[in-house]
Amino acid sequence: MPCLPLLALLCASLLIVAHGQSSAVTPIPRKSVFHKDFHGKLFQEDGVWNYTTMLLREDLGLLMLGAREAIFALNISDVSERKSAVYWRVPEDKQRECTYKGKNADIECRNYIRTLHQINSTSMYVCGTNAFSPTCDYLTFADGQLKLGDVHEEGKGKCPFDPFQRYSSLMVGNDLYSATSINFLGSEPVVLRSSQTTLRTEFKSSWLNEPSFVYMDMVPESEHSTDGDDDKVYLFFSENAVEYDFFNKLMVSRVARVCKEDMGGQRTLQRKWTSFLKARLDCSVPEPSLPYIVQDVFLLSGDNWESGIFYAVFTPQSDSSDLSAVCAYSVSAIRDVFSMGKYKTPVSVETSHIKWVMFSGDVPSPRPGACINDAARSQGMTRSLDLPDKTLQFIRDRPLMDDAVRPLTGAPLLLKRGAAFTRIVVDNVAALDGQMHPVMFIGTESGFVQKAVNYDGEMHIIEEVQPFETPQAIKILRLSLSTGHLYAGTESGAVQMPLSDCGRYASCQDCVLARDPYCAWSLTAALCSTLPRSPDTAPHGSLLQSLKEGDASSCPQSAPVTASAVYVAPGNNIRLDCQVDSNLAQVNWHFNGQPLQTTAPKHFLYNQGLLIFNSSASDMGDYTCQAIEHVGAHEYPQVLASYQLLPPQATTPPTGQGDQSDQDQEVSFTEPPVSQITAPKKKPAGGSGELSPDQPLPNAQVRKITGLQVAVAVLTVTLVAVIGFALFFSRQRLRSRLQKARRTTKNGTAYQPASQDKTDNPRTDQNCNDSVNTVTFSRKGTSNGPAVAIASIGEESEI
């Protein structure tokens, strides 16, 4: 049986993978920037949804945005500024017709703008689903106004019927390449070139088998070609595999390509591609799994086309895992598979059953699927129409390559647990060392944008940013180098965000340990500054950056943190703030020079500091909060805050300002997060009382104890004891639960129930962040120093 070796191979590879690391450890974003601290621009319009098509018109200073029944021209430097809009609604009769065919009037029978391409300096081409009746038109922008041409061309094959179906399209010159379904049912996939000679794929499952199209781009391979080769259009998609049969339906990721000058065949493959070749795209993750599925791709162009690299995001095809991956493929590696690799061929086994195996017979010449090149020309074939039937018949029946395309470094560049990756763009950034570093911006299902790099195999997530207020999947990402901004679209809006925000790094250590290629610490300005795009113009001498090593040892010593005096009456609760810059730092508290033994219900350690309940004489003394960040073999300790707890002064000022200070210090405390000392601390970025470690802490206020306050204190003490106990017990419970959870993961089962993963897996940092984010301190008054407070506990905490 010829299928056995294949099956064995696949099982073997699964086993090899299974014996490796069974549950991949994935990086935690160093910083989390939540929506409230996000300083970007948002565009949305009432009653308009599905902002998922974009076209950058840097030449006009515009971002063209396609949504449901509307196209907007926005200021590319400030997308909240709308320059013009056109509405393209579905005529009533069309909508009625659509509902007669069984589609939902308000959802499917609308016009979703799906295709938006530039034709020339004044004209654009736009297509919409138009109530399951795809239609295209010309769009112009003149005198500050958008205008639709009212041409209403047939859009079949250029734009999907079904707004929920994935598709891809590309404009090359005046030719529109599109990959979508060409019929109402969505069952007839096609890769189409609409041009003078319209070409399409053969309707055969060996060509396209229930595909989901993801991305297309052109590579100018004719440039400096030594063999007179043609430019090529690459297409990425997933489809049902024909080459494996151990599963009913097994999806695989594919890359396919066609030649730009293809004109189809004369007799065989008339008006069909003679150059359609496809190969499996490999992206193996370090845990046993079915093949991962490509979701989006970005072509990072190099100095020449050969150094181009496709970056692709992958997610699992079953929901047994919450791991996402980025794999990169060099254009030349893909090209080699197509131009030199072996083909697969179908063979019949056991009468009706078809197996795909490697073709080992004689391959006709010219090579099937090759573009017309000098070799073909020397044989008198100048167009694909001249190709011999033998070559064409071969390719018609065998469009699949035997070899898979392997990722650049053999492994994913990034792996992450948590919300699934949806979209990717990549910027090649020149760093201070003169090297180029590809920075990946990855959108997720939960609406975060991850900014990540891979330094010689080490995965590092510089930050995660939440540009939208509510969790929503990022459906489109675009990068503009001329504005230095990223544009993200979702069903409910579009945002613009800077590629870097170096000002967010407050200290030299924070700036250098961020390992962000866009940023360097300026010793002269004592600021984390943005590097110019061309590093040659930068005054190197005074800038510090250490990307691969994360070496912050050259940073100037930051000024020692002065201890703040805190006067505490016995029985009071005290909150000592300590804000950490990095999710990767560990926090340690010291008491009188010794590591603080945090004991419940006395102490409570959380992401913003330390709580001490029912203080007594034995709690008086010096407290310091230290963050330690490890990078490689180095560790960088940094004292963030220091307090001196003192008994109340005998000369307590009388009441009077009592009210004021009371307000400053009142803290209402809801849902305390349970954190362990050893857990990396999450910082809800820019939360109240952000401490810059370089600044001396403002002096703590002296607590004033009035008669009334004493009475209140006595009452609170009682309350606190009760809550303290509740806290203690629930914490114990949670801790043992956590330990149990950890033990299970250690025992080698990589699989966790998907539903749990998405909601309360303590190891997915996204979720950690979410839970951290729910901790709210509402503090009356305006004090934002390291306030010392009686915790007048507002609500009873429930864990």
Ligand SMILES: *[C@@H]1O[C@H](CO)[C@@H](O)[C@H](O)[C@H]1NC(C)=O
């Ligand atoms: C359009 O947006 C709405 C609102 O978020 C969503 O429910 C719907 O699924 C979207 N439609 C498509 C075709 O994506």
Ligand SMILES: *[C@@H]1O[C@H](CO)[C@@H](O)[C@H](O)[C@H]1NC(C)=O
């Ligand atoms: C776009 O916005 C920027 C910044 O707000 C502004 O300077 C510029 O003039 C605007 N461009 C246009 C074309 O209005």
Ligand SMILES: *[C@@H]1O[C@H](CO)[C@@H](O)[C@H](O)[C@H]1NC(C)=O
């Ligand atoms: C741009 O393309 C449109 C549509 O093909 C055409 O009508 C128009 O003349 C072109 N304009 C220029 C300036 O080339």
Ligand SMILES: *[C@@H]1O[C@H](CO)[C@@H](O)[C@H](O)[C@H]1NC(C)=O
């Ligand atoms: C507070 O601590 C003191 C001793 O320091 C103890 O006597 C008292 O019972 C404690 N109060 C509560 C409510 O736990």
